[in-house]
Amino acid sequence: xxxxxxxxxxxxxxxxxxxxxxxxxxxxxxxxxxxxxxxxxxxxxxxxxxxxxxxxxxxxxxxxxxxxxxxxxxxxxxxxxxxxxxxxxxxxxxxxxxxxxxxxxxxxxxxxxxxxxxxxxxxxxxxxxxxxxxxxxxxxxxxxxxxxxxxxxxxxxxxxxxxxxxxxxxxx
Amino acid sequence: xxxxxxxxxxxxxxxxxxxxxxxxxxxxxxxxxxxxxxxxxxxxxxxxxxxxxxxxxxxxxxxxxxxxxxxxxxxxxxxxxxxxxxxxxxxxxxxxxxxxxxxxxxxxxxxxxxxxxxxxxxxxxxxxxxxxxxxxxxxxxxxxxxxxxxxxxxxxxxxxxxxxxxxxxxxxxxxxxxxxxxxxxxxxxxxxxxxxxxxxxxxxxxxxxxxxxxxxxxxxxxxxxxxxxxxxxxxxxxxxxxxxxxxxxxxxxxxxxxxxxxxxxxxxxxxxxxxxxxxxxxxxxxxxxxxxxxxxxxxxxxxxxxxxxxxxxxxxxxxxxxxxxxxxxxxxxxxxxxxxxxxxxxxxxxxxxxxxxxxxxxxxxxxxxxxxxxxxxxxxxxxxxxxxxxxxxxxxxxxxxxxxxxxxxxxxxxxxxxxxxxxxxxxxxxxxxxxxxxxxxxxxxxxxxxxxxxxxxxxxxxxxxxxxxxxxxxxxxxxxxxxxxxxxxxxxxxxxxxxxxxxxx
Numbered sequence: 001x002x003x004x005x006x007x008x009x010x011x012x013x014x015x016x017x018x019x020x021x022x023x024x025x026x027x028x029x030x031x032x033x034x035x036x037x038x039x040x041x042x043x044x045x046x047x048x049x050x051x052x053x054x055x056x057x058x059x060x061x062x063x064x065x066x067x068x069x070x071x072x073x074x075x076x077x078x079x080x081x082x083x084x085x086x087x088x089x090x091x092x093x094x095x096x097x098x099x100x101x102x103x104x105x106x107x108x109x110x111x112x113x114x115x116x117x118x119x120x121x122x123x124x125x126x127x128x129x130x131x132x133x134x135x136x137x138x139x140x141x142x143x144x145x146x147x148x149x150x151x152x153x154x155x156x157x158x159x160x161x162x163x164x165x166x167x168x169x170x171x172x
Numbered sequence: 173x174x175x176x177x178x179x180x181x182x183x184x185x186x187x188x189x190x191x192x193x194x195x196x197x198x199x200x201x202x203x204x205x206x207x208x209x210x211x212x213x214x215x216x217x218x219x220x221x222x223x224x225x226x227x228x229x230x231x232x233x234x235x236x237x238x239x240x241x242x243x244x245x246x247x248x249x250x251x252x253x254x255x256x257x258x259x260x261x262x263x264x265x266x267x268x269x270x271x272x273x274x275x276x277x278x279x280x281x282x283x284x285x286x287x288x289x290x291x292x293x294x295x296x297x298x299x300x301x302x303x304x305x306x307x308x309x310x311x312x313x314x315x316x317x318x319x320x321x322x323x324x325x326x327x328x329x330x331x332x333x334x335x336x337x338x339x340x341x342x343x344x345x346x347x348x349x350x351x352x353x354x355x356x357x358x359x360x361x362x363x364x365x366x367x368x369x370x371x372x373x374x375x376x377x378x379x380x381x382x383x384x385x386x387x388x389x390x391x392x393x394x395x396x397x398x399x400x401x402x403x404x405x406x407x408x409x410x411x412x413x414x415x416x417x418x419x420x421x422x423x424x425x426x427x428x429x430x431x432x433x434x435x436x437x438x439x440x441x442x443x444x445x446x447x448x449x450x451x452x453x454x455x456x457x458x459x460x461x462x463x464x465x466x467x468x469x470x471x472x473x474x475x476x477x478x479x480x481x482x483x484x485x486x487x488x489x490x491x492x493x494x495x496x497x498x499x500x501x502x503x504x505x506x507x508x509x510x511x512x513x514x515x516x517x518x519x520x521x522x523x524x525x526x527x528x529x530x531x532x533x534x535x536x537x538x539x540x541x542x543x544x545x546x547x548x549x550x551x552x553x554x555x556x557x558x559x560x561x562x563x564x565x566x567x568x569x570x571x572x573x574x575x576x577x578x579x580x581x582x583x584x585x586x587x588x589x590x591x592x593x594x595x596x597x598x599x600x601x602x603x604x605x606x607x608x609x610x611x612x613x614x615x616x617x618x619x620x621x622x623x624x625x626x627x628x629x630x631x632x633x634x635x636x637x638x639x640x641x642x643x644x645x646x647x648x649x650x651x652x653x654x655x656x657x658x659x660x661x662x663x664x665x666x667x668x669x670x671x672x673x674x675x676x677x
Contacts, residue, residue, distance in 0.1 A: 055380040
């Protein structure tokens with residue numbers, strides 16, 4: 001254990017420079033965010049992740065945000081265990097009908113002001129599962145969405161860019 | 173006596189590579205009796221609306237000879253004799269068949285819906301579908317009797333970045349008396365989307381059945397399709413597929429070993445294993461253009477070739493992992509406070525593992541020696557040198573050790589594959605046959621054996637069933653947690669790491 005800890009002290013960190021801002025994502029946001037709420041929140045955001053029917057690919061990449069390379073918490077972003085503590089809901093999946101009620105309840109349990117980020121191709125428009133009897137399809141048909149992050153699944157870098165854009169819009 | 177001698181019925185032509193026989197009720201019951209007696213292992217059970225009749229198929233394995241066969245029973249009355257009534261591993265599969273096809277397993281005591289909550293707007297979506305106004309139905313959990321018992325409902329939205337499912341604990345103080353899972357929240361209707369889909373679309377759907385096993389699913393689907401069409405992927409493609417499959421196994425095992433330790437509050441292992449996992453994913457991205465290697469395995473071969481630069485990057489990855497991982501293994505082995513949490517926790521009995529034919533780390537940590545790469549086996553693993561890592565303890569610790577040994581072997585396998593990589597094309601040209609053909613495959617994912625079965629007709633998928641290893645693991649998690657404290661559930665659950673999406677389909 002000592003060697004592992006020592007290496008962590010003497011080697012330069014693995015954590016990488018923040019990604020460039022994603023301007024398209026910024027634009028989408030600017031329209032929907034309330035200025036006053038942004039000021040109130042400052043630069044700290046608590047995120048609650050909700051899987052609304054994903055294949056679990058998006059979850060793997062959201063998980064990766066916590067590893068040493070991306071180190072999400074350095075931006076003041078952190079994942080929380082309850083919607084009661086959350087400012088942002090990160091939702092994945094084509095919203096299966098079996099998950100719809102739980103998603104709506106989670107949204108309603110999240111205090112205002114709140115933002116919803118639709119993660120991945122499925123949450124955008126149902127993706128490859130859009131036509132199914134078991135899926136609603138578009139996340140924005142169930143709860144209001146503030147930002148879409150594209151990809152199948154989005155890379156951790158794309159997720160980070162989207163979340164940073166969300167933060168910067170809140171600050172301005 | 174071969175497996176076919178024991179399943180009495182009419183052999184179906186054009187089902188490859190293993191036989192399929194249409195059996196009558198007596199033949200079906202006989203197969204169920206063999207399963208219940210432990211002479212055969214259940215591989216899967218699914219419905220089918222092929223021709224004039226609705227059919228239920230059941231895939232079985234003879235572990236002694238590694239023979240596989242499918243028994244099919246026609247259901248003109250909309251029912252079939254329940255296998256689950258005598259062989260519990262079939263219960264949830266039959267409940268799912270009833271939800272999706274409306275076929276009734278006669279004699280099954282537990283007829284509660286499994287996937288259908290009444291909110292789809294349609295009932296029996298794959299059978300005689302009928303439009304119904306959505307109306308959520310209540311669900312009765314199994315009753316528990318006793319003094320001072322209390323229930324703890326958990327989920328479907330959990331306190332972490334994980335998939336949704338509901339767990340109903342009944343506890344006496346801190347001790348779990350019964351756990352019952354309720355799944356189906358992420359049912360996406362994959363099997364209905366498969367029906368009528370062209371092969372490439374169906375392959376993309378298969379790749380998104382369980383994202384963490386995307387390579388294994390794509391491989392199982394491709395191998396089943398190739399079996400049906402009677403084609404073979406070129407030798408280089410076969411090696412590239414195995415390379416991707418082992419990278420997927422490495423990424424998941426590294427991630428799981430770290431995550432299990434994290435659930436015992438040992439964050440150092442989690443951080444270090446997370447670095448290894450990220451390095452594997454980055455190497456995969458460089459080599460194949462996608463971190464999870466989604467859609468890289470396709471029917472006929474693979475979509476991306478490995479360049480010399482890619483191979484060099486993989487060798488660098490091997491060097492790094494071989495430098496760091498042994499130290500982490502030692503750290504795991506020498507940390508008494510960590511071992512205190514994992515050793516003796518969540519024990520899965522060997523007889524249950526055998527009865528359920530449970531695959532992957534869960535089975536191999538409870539003494540079940542089975543790995544689809546060895547038996548029935550598929551290329552190129554017949555030319556590669558590796559052993560099946562098996563432990564007897566059946567606890568969280570044993571499941572960690574199986575992962576450790578398998579990760580070490582996957583590193584060796586990657587090296588062997590790189591060394592023996594033949595030159596040549598990476599995809600076979602083929603025409604999807606217009607006449608009906610059926611194919612099947614069993615592929616070892618990091619979680620256990622994935623079964624893919626399909627029928628191709630008119631150049632499209634007429635029916636495809638994908639059976640995740642989790643079907644036989646979820647019920648055993650309920651058995652393993654019994655008598656443990658509630659606080660050890662996350663640890664047990666992570667050491668099983670079942671898929672919700674792969675199970676719910």
